């Protein structure tokens with residue numbers, strides 16, 4: 001079996017679909033890629049997995065669209081992903097959000113809001129979407145989630161950037177002490193401990 005990472009097998013450690021979206025690039029620091037969103041189908045599969053769309057909506061998106069339209073929607077979603085990354089990476093670094101990417105996110109959230117619709121089923125009202133078949137609906141849903149994370153920054157845990165080599169994944173630090181350093185203790189955490197152990201042993205052998 002191939003151990004190649006896909007949107008189906010990638011670890012969901014961001015603590016938010018927004019950060020898990022950013023983490024569909026494995027890895028970010030020092031070595032960008034591979035990009036796990038290779039096709040629009042990958043985007044659909046990912047969105048179903050994190051609960052942004054139902055499998056019924058996903059099935060509707062997958063059919064009856066020209067390849068060029070799917071490619072364009074995927075490219076747009078990935079451009080949004082990189083803007084979201086820049087904004088939250090700045091938060092992790094304790095810096096202001098970069099203006100161009102902040103503006104991208106504002107535009108994306110405005111479009112997403114204009115695509116929402118107040119729906120009701122019987123007596124129950126809820127926020128739905130004007131068109132579940134819109135190829136940009138996944139990007140719209142991510143953009144609104146990202147906006148919500150940003151406006152609630154004072155009420156939630158901080159975003160951190162994994163310190164693992166080649167990693168750079170982002171996550172909400174929900175640890176009790178608020179000092180989580182790794183996207184996953186089992187992967188990057190262990191990797192760093194092994195590296196440190198080897199480095200200290202090599203140092204010991206030289207001295």
Ligand SMILES: [Zn+2]
Nearest residue numbers: 162167183188
């Ligand atoms: Zn990591």
